[in-house]
Amino acid sequence: MFKQLLLWILGGFLLQAIQIEIPTPPESIDPTQEIKAPPAILSLLKRSCYDCHSYQTKMPWYGEIAPISFEVKSHIKNGRSALNFQTWADYTPQRQQKIYQGIVDTINFRMPMPLYLTLHDEAKLSSKERHAIKAWAKGLLTPIER
Numbered sequence: 001m002f003k004q005l006l007l008w009i010l011g012g013f014l015l016q017a018i019q020i021e022i023p024t025p026p027e028s029i030d031p032t033q034e035i036k037a038p039p040a041i042l043s044l045l046k047r048s049c050y051d052c053h054s055y056q057t058k059m060p061w062y063g064e065i066a067p068i069s070f071e072v073k074s075h076i077k078n079g080r081s082a083l084n085f086q087t088w089a090d091y092t093p094q095r096q097q098k099i100y101q102g103i104v105d106t107i108n109f110r111m112p113m114p115l116y117l118t119l120h121d122e123a124k125l126s127s128k129e130r131h132a133i134k135a136w137a138k139g140l141l142t143p144i145e146r
């Protein structure tokens, strides 16, 4: 029994040797590349989305502990590559349009990720706030380009 417990603890330590690496953000981030939005919207995006969709990730303490870190870091890695609000100006107008549409489609249920919200009260959006984000993104859709 005791031996088994020791093995588990040892295994837990060894597991820490495996880590997913999130690519380090570039040394200088050009602030003019960031998405432009009305201040009220931008502050919602920063509060709810920036942990995964920008370089400004606030890593929680458990984010470094394997195997939780596998989950946390893959969300950050994949979230950033799907959409980084800080490299917005780099995206083609088509890609930006796709993302606006993506926001409209995901804001009610999929984004921010539900699992993440169970641990991040501060990122929760009220239905009014979701509505505001949706209306903003919808307003930027140009049907002709799509």
Ligand code: HEC
Binding pocket: 045, 048, 049, 050, 051, 052, 053, 074, 075, 076, 078, 079, 080, 082, 083, 098, 099, 101, 102, 103, 106, 107, 111, 112, 113, 116
């Ligand atoms: C916990 C990390 C996390 C948070 C927080 C988060 N996202 Fe995401 N997001 C992801 C990941 C991972 C993907 C890529 C995989 C996927 O589409 O599920 C993604 C993909 C997306 C996409 C592209 C998906 C598509 O199908 O078009 C949009 C748009 C998006 N997120 C919007 C948002 C918005 C808006 C917020 C804040 C209100 C937000 N996300 C918060 C992790 C996150």
